[in-house]
Amino acid sequence: MSQFALLGKRRFAPFFWTQALGAFNDSAFRNAMVMLAAFQMGLPERQVSLYTNLAPALFILPYFLFSATAGQLAEKFEKTRIIRYVKLFEIAAMLLAAWGFHTHHLALLLVVLFMMGVHSTVFGPIKYAILPQALKPNELVGGNGMVEMGTQLAILIGMIVGNALMLLAGVGPLASAALTIGVAVLGYSASRAIPPAPATAPELKFNWNPLTETARVLGITHRDRAVFNAVLGISWFWFFGTVLVAQLPVYTKLNLGGDGSVNTLVLTLFSLGTGIGSLLCEKMSGKRVEIGLVPLGAFGLTAFGIDLFFARPLASVVQGLDWLAFLRAAGNWRIVFDLTLIGVFAGFYVVPLFAFIQSRAPREQLSRIIAGNNILNALLICCASGFGLGLGMLGFGVPQIFLITALLNAVVAVYIFTLVPEFVMRFITWVLVNTLYRVRADGVQHIPEEGAALLVCNHVSFMDPLLLMANLRRPARFVMYYKIFNIPLLRFVFRTAKAIPIAGYKEDPAVLQQAYDAIDDALAAGEVVCIFPEGGLTCDGEIAPFRPGVEKILARRPVPVVPMALRGLWGSVWSRRDSMLRRARLPRRFRARVELVVDAPLAPEQVTVAILEARVRELRGEFA
Known part of the structure; x- marks a missing residue:
């Protein structure tokens, strides 16, 4: 059975659309808010910069504060009921966002952004822990590939639509509010069709202290060395991706000589590549959890990251190209090729790691291990932002940052594979x-x-x-x-x-x-x-x-x-x-x-x- 056939199964399809619509709304709301601050309110550049830099921090903060609590919720209680409460919370957040869009109240929109971070934090452990309950073992890789593909495309489409609607003359805030509320309602409707997913640890004693519970969750995550190193591998993927995506706007303008449409194109190439790689994992692994693909993914990230540096190491001599002119210009198809294949190998890298954790971790601890993974992801995302900013302050250009990150990826991969030789063994076998x-x-x-x-x-x-x-x-x-x-x-x-x-x-x-x-x-x-x-x-x-x-x-x-x-x-x-x-x-x-x-x-x-x-x-x- 093809992994696409899962979209016809009630045990998978409602959950797939629920999580995809949530990812879309996160992206659409965030980008609409940035467009409102940057282009609709006439704010000075320094104030716009403050809001655009504060926004990611507010979205990621709940991962540090509430991931451990979210992991407990996902194990102690029936998961489908929690999902429905989360989607109702999303509707309430989008109603607040509509008022913020209408009144141009940025402080309120930042509060909503924090609320959406809470939404994603609570949904995260359920998102990956519910799959082993809903899918057969030979469907796990395909299901993860579908979820990763759906998430990437939903984020991409949400970014494009969120930007475009807010920039509509006269009706941008109203259109953005209508969209985000409508998608939140659709997400709740989809969640109503998700079959029950019983609690995996109903006897769990709930700990309301986020600090002590975070320490306990990280201890559980660290308990199995192979699982913990898979978690580290996923967190490194987020580091690599954050550094790459954060540099793309400047890279598009200075090194590619493109306008906003070229920035959208390069993000699309990376997202489509990740979706393609995620879907290919099932075919390449024979529907098994094949961690032998992880070293292949790591090699591809480094190889095409290095080639991206050599493809355009200097600033472009022309500026203002739209996406069609960019594609017609000499040498740019090599960049298209590199960005797409970085995404493809990212899919090879991350999907087997998630499937490995789901198959190897004890079922009654999986949600908390995913919560621990989310905490480490958030930490590495923050480190990635500082890493990119630090290299920029030291005078490195964007292509040089790509090169350094690609080389660092090789070092980290060798370190992880040395700690857990099973990855390399499976790669050789595969x-x-x-x-x-x-x-x-x-x-x-x-x-x-x-x-x-x-x-x-x-x-x-x-x-x-x-x-x-x-x-x-x-x-x-x-x-x-x-x-x-x-x-x-x-x-x-x-x-x-x-x-x-x-x-x-x-x-x-x-x-x-x-x-x-x-x-x-x-x-x-x-x-x-x-x-x-x-x-x-x-x-x-x-x-x-x-x-x-x-x-x-x-x-x-x-x-x-x-x-x-x-x-x-x-x-x-x-x-x-x-x-x-x-x-x-x-x-x-x-x-x-x-x-x-x-x-x-x-x-x-x-x-x-x-x-x-x-x-x-x-x-x-x-x-x-």
Whole structure:
């Protein structure tokens, strides 16, 4: 099912439109207020500058004050009811805004802006915590991509419409007020159709002290190192994006020689690119939570950020170009290309991180972890504003700021990936598997979402663990022959994935015993373990007799057993059909069509070696 099909599902569509309309209204109101102050009231430039700089601070302040409280609300109470209260609050805020627009009362509009910050703060933890409740595991990446795409487009359209309506001669304030009130009412109407989303921690003791609760929320966010570093990655994305977007007006005017329409164009390119990248995540990840895309996204942000510097490092010799003239001018399509691809790789970067947090964090703590993420996002956004202003005061031009930020992105990415090697391991796995094979997975929903399980699969090539690793929805501990485990180029991947090396009894009985102990410890901890009961790679493409090790494992730790079969690997690269140096048949070896078939779990008391072997042979069929 395509991710766009979710828009036809009641469990997703009302929520999608509710959050998109809210993002639109935030953007439309903020930009209409700035246009009112800058162009409709005849204020001096210094006063306009004060309001335009104060506005972002007032909008972001509630994230520091109320995120921790919002996280508690989202876990203790039913989420849909909170969403409806939030949308009623938005309607009240927009009614106040209408009076502020009519009377040109900027102080009141700043109060409304703070209220909209509260609106976004309370909605934020619900926005991402409700998705795992509403979507199936294989829909999580696509759903996040749709939400990210919808948010980016809604913000962009809201900016354009908010600017345009306020500048309408004579009726700008009235048109802006009518729009924002109407959209708020539509958002509330959409929220009425969202299905119930039960509380995930109804017994939670509510803490009204924002300071102590903020400290507690940050502690919960920090508890799981992988989740916390994903949160840091998202916060860095906001830092990078804030620096980039904040420089675009000056960059448009001085370096591109464009007018306001060119500024709108470059923002559109970045937003559309992010939307495209977000949507592509589902296709590229095979509907799995694939954090291997995150290093790819980080690389793209740096590469095209650097190229943006070289594309136009000096001021433009012409000024006042409209967007059509800009596109016709020589060399500008390179800038279009860079800005769009920065957005695309931003989508690759941030969507898998959100999906990773949703899939990895405990369900009863997810809203508070998202709240902690929002607090850190707000902090990094403030740091980004200071960073950009500081570099400007030091005499750096906008292209130089782009270059410094792109290089800093590479440093931060290396730091995060060093702390959590799983990101790089998944990237290597994703690149190798998607380069060598075209994989179709069937039945992966049979693997239990929680608790211990033993996966049993035929063994065809040296790439089997990587291929399975790239296609299973849950991380698995692979039991593999110790000599394969120690292959120099792949040892990092296997160690990072916590694979378990094993040897035959005659080869090394100590390694064999250590493997059995490690398997039992993993199953006792509720992990998934995958074994290849043949004891080695097939030499003729047929499934070899299963060894009794699986029965020994189940005798110590009875857990569900999931039979699986790999099809189409015999004759592909790194199988033993023939030598790599003789009879090289590249069309068969590279981009081979491979299938993974997963059967329903068997109860441990039903399992024997003979039954498992027969079931795997049946799953494999004739398609070796």
